[in-house]
Amino acid sequence: MDDKKLVKELIAGNKKAFEEFYDKYYLCLYRSAYFLVGNKMDAEDILQDTFITAWNHIGELRSVNSLKTWLYRIMIRKAYRSGERKSKEVPDEYVQDKTDTTMLERGVSSDFTQDISQKNELQQALQMLDIKHREVIVLFYYEEMSISEIAKTLGCFEGTVKSRLSTARRKLRIILQSNDDTFNNLKMEVV
Template identity: 40%
Template sequence: MQEQELVKQLQEGDRNAFDQLYLLYSPQAYRTAYFLTGSRADAEDVVQETFVQVWLFIRQLKDSSGFRSWFYRILTRMAFRKGSAGKREIPDADIALLADRGSEGDSLSDLLLKEERERIRRAVNSLDEKHRAVIVLYYFNEFSTKEIAGITGSLEGTVKSRLFAARRKLQKSLSDRSESAGSTDINRFWKGSSI
């Protein structure tokens, strides 16, 4: 069933449509919330709160084709609200778990790729909320700058300037943290990646 049809059914109160949209959106929503909050527990809370808001306010969505942007606008705001309690970082225990998980038997290239992903996660986590949001939405969720503007309630030019500034900050952060001379391509590690 197509997403727009599910959204229309949800607007009519269909719980099955809600369940299907949850299954469709929750994995990516969780990863996005994790990158925005830096905490697994907060990410779970943000996703749950986002779906509650979707259920409560779905009838206010006028165009079912705009569901994806509307959903991520809610998710981003929930993540910002959660993050306003203090700067979030990936706890060292989580980093150790991520680094240790499944490393036995991996090839050297797989281990290097995992380390590089972790460097990127740390660098992104060091950005302020607004810059982190545009990076996550652009690279990880593959939204256009126009869509990000709609999600964040900003002008497209503002999104582009934040994206530019965030890239520069990441480039500096990654080059400061890197002992290698090579540059890091965020796209290579994020598109379709999982936590």
């Protein structure tokens, strides 16, 4: 079912349409929530709250064309409100495999995804970024949104998104390089 028909059915209160709506968007929203908050339990709570809010407010959607953007905006607001970040977990294999494929397709070096320790290192580095920089990385690389889609989702200018993305990349590079330097120094001391 296309989004236009789906929204009409949701407004009418059709529960079958809600199941289809959920199936269509839950994985990408969950993945983004997970990378924003850093653990499965909080991501699941955010996902649930996002869909409840969407169900309750679907009639307020201004344009069917902006359904995806509207959902991400709700999810990001829920992530902001989720409070303190709890212990970090390694994402389940399906999310991690999708992440690897997506990052390679978007031009991120395969060095990031060669082995599980590097995957964990990237996840930890991502969690070291503040939420504004983390969200642009997640939306751009993991959700494959364009700069203009991210700007609409976050309610800011495209220039702001570009600036945050550039800063986030630079910070990630510094974090990852400092981790490599620390690891290399430890190896040198052991030898």
